[in-house]
Amino acid sequence: MATPRIIPRRAAAQVNAALADTRVVLVSGARQAGKSTLVRIVAGDRLAERRDLDRAQDRAAASADPIGFVDAPELLVIDEIQRDPGLLLAIKAAVDEDPRPGRYLLTGSSRLFGLAAAPDALPGRMETVELWPFSQGELDDEPDGFIDAVFSAGPGLRHESQVTRADYAARIVRGGLPEATVRNDPRRRQRFFDSYIQALIDRDVRQLSDIQHKGEMRKLVRILAARSATVIGANSLESALGLSRPTIARYLQALEEIFLVKRIPGWSRNLGTRATAASKLIFVDSGIAAGELATDARALLRPGAPFGPLLESFVLSELARQLTWSEQLVDLSHYRDQAKYEVDAVLENRSGQVVGIEVKAATTVGPDDFRGLRRLAERLGDDFITGIVLYTGSATLPFGDKLRAMPVSSLWQIPAPATG
Known part of the structure; x- marks a missing residue:
């Protein structure tokens, strides 16, 4: 079976622009709309680490040590942040201590403000880019x-x-x-x-x-x-x-x-x-x-x-x-x-x-x-x-x-x- 071609996403320009001046960038949208592919491409030219909260081992690590889980010297990509919205508090503390732009690139398949367990969702520190299925x-x-x-x-x-x-x-x-x-x-x-x-x-x-x-x-x-x-x-x-x-x-x-x-x-x-x-x-x-x-x-x-x-x-x-x-x-x-x-x-x-x-x-x-x-x-x-x-x-x-x-x-x- 041929490898599907990578279709450029218009949202990539928005994500790149947001990373240049904002501490936390969230790409939100429907499951399987291409969020992970988009952030992988955007992060590809940067020094970056990646975590995926759809993986049980990553969720276990996040729950055991949220501060350590989000500790990274460069850009940290976290997929499906809604799986552990409590991590937002650890991210908030990290970006308040080190306010450089482009610290965290998150993806989410649910609106964080709709999550009962979501804390105060990083006001003034996060920009959200909405990713729809392909146009x-x-x-x-x-x-x-x-x-x-x-x-x-x-x-x-x-x-x-x-x-x-x-x-x-x-x-x-x-x-x-x-x-x-x-x-x-x-x-x-x-x-x-x-x-x-x-x-x-x-x-x-x-x-x-x-x-x-x-x-x-x-x-x-x-x-x-x-x-x-x-x-x-x-x-x-x-x-x-x-x-x-x-x-x-x-x-x-x-x-x-x-x-x-x-x-x-x-x-x-x-x-x-x-x-x-x-x-x-x-x-x-x-x-x-x-x-x-x-x-x-x-x-x-x-x-x-x-x-x-x-x-x-x-x-x-x-x-x-x-x-x-x-x-x-x-x-x-x-x-x-x-x-x-x-x-x-x-x-x-x-x-x-x-x-x-x-x-x-x-x-x-x-x-x-x-x-x-x-x-x-x-x-x-x-x-x-x-x-x-x-x-x-x-x-x-x-x-x-x-x-x-x-x-x-x-x-x-x-x-x-x-x-x-």
Whole structure:
């Protein structure tokens, strides 16, 4: 079997920059998203020692002598720090005594602030770099520059695409987890996703929360996949699971803490109308969501298949990936008001400028597809940069002032504007 190629990660530049001026750097993200490979590459040109808390002997040593465990003259890499969050106190003491930057490079598959056993997590001493599964641009060696480009060019942005609906379906079911991307046999990929989810529930979720109903947790994941890119509240899941609302809320929080799902908050500004504050839920990896629905690329194209919701979830996750390296500091949210105007994604930069994005699975679009975007444009005035319907067609098409239809692949095929 050929050795898989090493795909460069955009987060590497962020990690290197953080090590240059910050004492502790944490790379956090989903299990098997490539964190260990990334830190090994980053640490490769440095004098560094490495510990792995997934190994029983390393955990035993850390528990027996935490101060000695973190004592290192140069960079110390510690994988899966959430397995012994108490080590953070020893690291805190070490970097307070020796405040040189680049002392520790950590990885974690759970958000440290969600761990019940985590102490005060190094405020002012640690920078966190979030690593998602591969983006489409990383997989295809494309520029992944849409967010910076759209805030720069606005409605002047143009792109033509050769990507087909069938290709989008294939990308959705493949996802971006490194192990899944090299499995071309759909059955083998499905086996990977099934074992991946079960391992998360058996190990990581139970570390975070007192999970007494593993069967219901597994059922919850499947329900969430069937409701991808929709607003989900704990109350709507009570009857389906037979669990109390507080228990469901705790389970949802645990799934977010281990980077299986992500909540996209509701967006609101004082626009003279009430907007929902409820979050929309997506899977961090579209392949997992498709796997939970037992659908392959061919089935996803059939009438009645969940192509639309999975495509929206796929687009939102690609935007979320891109936000971790874009030059623009942007918040991602969604919009829905009481008059039932909706916008799938709202990108707002620190200056209050807004880009609205709708996602359509069709290869053609019409004026009605811009209903929510026109509402947003009317409410925001000059702060509204542009509204874009991302669709599965090939051309960029104008639909009025500041409104455009663009191919979904614009997300990863458009380069960021040149700087300097």
